[in-house]
Amino acid sequence: MTHETEPGQSRTPAAEWTVRGSDRDEFPEVVRVVGEALLAPDTVEERLESVSPLIDAHGYDRILVATDADEVVGSVNAFPFEMTMPGGPRPVAGVTGVGVWPTHRRKGVLSALMRRQLRDLRARGESLAALWASEGGIYGRFGYGAASTESALTVAQPHSALIPDAPRDPALTLRLLSPEQARDQVAEVFRREVPARIGRFQRQRVWWDRVFADTPNVRGDRSFLKVALVSDVRGPVGYALYRTRRVLDRTGWQSELRVQELVAGTPAARVALYDHVFNRDLVASVVVENTAVDDPLWNLLADRQRITAVSITALWMRLVDVPAALAERSYAASVETVVEIADRYAPWNAGRWRIKADEDGAGVELTDDAPDLSLDVSHLGAAFLGQHTLAARVAAGVVTEHAPGAAARLDAALRVAHAPVCGLIF
Template identity: 90%
Template sequence: MTQTSEPDQSRTPATEWTVRGSDRDEFPEVARVVGEALLAPETAEERLESIRPLIDAHGYDRILVATDGDEVVGAVNAFPFEMTMPGGPRPVAGVTGVGVWPTHRRRGVLSALMRRQLRDLRDRGESLAALWASEGGIYGRFGYGAASMEAELTVAQPHSALIPDAPRDPALTLRLLGAEEARDQVAEVFRRQAPAQIGRFQREEVWWDRALKDTRDARGDRSALKVALVSDADGPVGYALYRTRAEYGQAGWYSELRVNELVAATPAARVALYDHVFNRDLVARVVVENTAVDDPLWNLLADRQRIGAVPITALWMRLVDVPAALVGRSYAAPVETVVEVADRYAPWNAGRWRIKADEDGAGVELTDDAPDLSLDVSHLGAAFLGQHTLAARVAAGVVTEHTPGAAARLDAALRVPHAPVCGMIF
């Protein structure tokens, strides 16, 4: 997760700050700075204990710090993910741990960190970066675009019936297990399904530690974590991770069942999981977190108007290396266009790029030809996952279309069959 405050360019220039790499010995100070910036509720020691396993697993060599003399006043990190993009899994830098010490806000600290990190990522050969933003008004200036939305869906009883022809397979079996009991099977289902779902990243053991954490603090006022595991003759094909909260009033039980994650390899496995959570006794409402905006539940519930949906902005995408990022992506339709890109923080991306692509691949090269579109690199990031369109940004007046229909044609090429979902804040 990331946070910081917007730099004020009228004050200390970013170039005056010292930005350098860090190491394991300095990490307690990094954790202190980031925790304070994020208003973390735990003590510095507690935060250090909770996040150190993630850094141990991914390494300390990607952490950057900004210093004022000997004092660490800002930090940024990036996990080396294998994340599914349009066209399949590829390396993506998962930017995280961003923070500026409160006394050094609006003085260019973040600008210095962002510039250096983008250079480092490019030098590593990583053409894409992604992040979750705890404050949405910041990262556009650094070239990130809000690329995906996810939704929390709520269905209250008695409106949870699925359509009569929902696919059901009587050969499937469903077991209710504890988190650790089902860990290996859940991880295997996810490992197989992640490459088919744009936005998912493969999880190492430390990420499963986090997803399946079942301490008293993790539970809050809810039950222990439960795992509904669906299997066929060959093994597990789906799971739902959920907790319940028992509540009773004058009208009787009005308990809640909250699904943290639901992953299924087949439509029938998904229906079996929805049948299970919607038919638990004493449950008055079911909440499904972290769903794609086109989650199959919209087409499975008999009365879709009974779904309460709360959308959230999920992944922000950044094209670190514009030609490499665009060449590595798949395309749904042929397109040839010239895009003029502005990029304040990664000047190697600035210029006019001819994109020539079809279902078999793409070529991207610099050109002197007149542009069909002019835009900031952040708008390419917002459109990269195929959920948001450039045409909508033309209509908003933030992307300039020089050739009528150019945005729509590029949007058609960038289209993906299903909305992205990441489902885990990093």
């Protein structure tokens, strides 16, 4: 193995560790460390079997490790995704595999890995990174901002009627299939949806293996995975992947139907899928997981107050290269503003940037002019997908507004038509 090494930035003088690139030979060690950090219940061999196909598909050359006397004590990786951003599909580094060996935590290991990863991503010309965080307290300091929220929506069966004028198309057909029967059609519908939905990334075969994984471990006390597939005369236009959990107690049937993913290319296809899942017999409640906050169900259910929504933070976004990331984005309105950015982990981003943007694109350059806004780069990451506003952060006192209304004007330019959804933890 050949590795570029750099000294670790430990706060413990006695500890000697380095951060360097890794490779396939060392992968079992990486899996051991990350599995332990994440309290994985399975063995290293079992985990290797489940994660190796993903890394085989995406490559081992982006894994970084921290070592202490040649022992791996920390790791981080990044998948080279094509993910939809405001403006269209873009290369986005999907940061993953983050873990530090329990005896080495809180000594600066992750900080050093993050610093090096940001440098590497920039050198590769990747201007954006995204991740799902195990805990919300970790990544803000590294310049990531909580950029999207997704929800699981629960509707009890007696309250699941849709509005009378929900769009229905009698020409559509719906079939209930097994994953084996429907896999290619599901992938085709999804591939068409990706460019239209901020937060989605194109799934290679290994990702579909993960989506369709149906081991007893994944299934728990639920049924095998089912696919409701809606087609028109030209082919498939929507699908719902779901499982049922059969419950029969003294009060009668209390079964649950849980939708893992519902994707539809047209409003009528979506309604056909809702009609199917809300009308399964013996089901007392339906949960639709992994929905955008503006999921059409909110406007289709006859009594929207009957929806119970549990929301989670989904994607954390990081502008690895501020001018490049902003220049690649699309804008909903014209804006010209000077933003003063602080960035501890990617110092090339720090400074005052003049952003001139309109519907045709953006120019971003360094300036000495007085700023309209001053903020940490993480706040720009949080606002990047257009779901969360900078004005809310000004109100919270964590972004400084020097020119009244500057945050609202930039928010108006960053606005997007549809809320983001990723729907798949990576």
